[in-house]
Amino acid sequence: MAKKSSIEKNERRRRLAERYRAKRAELKAVVMDRDRDPGERFEAMLQLAALPRNGARVRVRNRCILTGRPRGYYRKFGLSRIALRDLASEGRIPGVAKASW
Numbered sequence: 001m002a003k004k005s006s007i008e009k010n011e012r013r014r015r016l017a018e019r020y021r022a023k024r025a026e027l028k029a030v031v032m033d034r035d036r037d038p039g040e041r042f043e044a045m046l047q048l049a050a051l052p053r054n055g056a057r058v059r060v061r062n063r064c065i066l067t068g069r070p071r072g073y074y075r076k077f078g079l080s081r082i083a084l085r086d087l088a089s090e091g092r093i094p095g096v097a098k099a100s101w
Contacts, residue, residue, distance in 0.1 A: 002068030013054045016052060017055055017056060037046065064080035069082065
């Protein structure tokens, strides 16, 4: 089980990223537009830098919804490899069967 503080910090980042998503996309569009005035682009770049770092989607870490484990994460299930294996062995994930050959 991951530390509760790590899980909470990641949730805060997720909420911040969602809050600033539209603003960040708007500013990035201005910065990347080569046809705009360089001063306007620079101003947008400064505004982008002023946004909170944890508001960037890149800083959100994928974690297992059961254990909070950050590594060995399967996006399709939202689980770590260990939790996925345990649930699949118990037959609690529909459509997943243990391979045997």
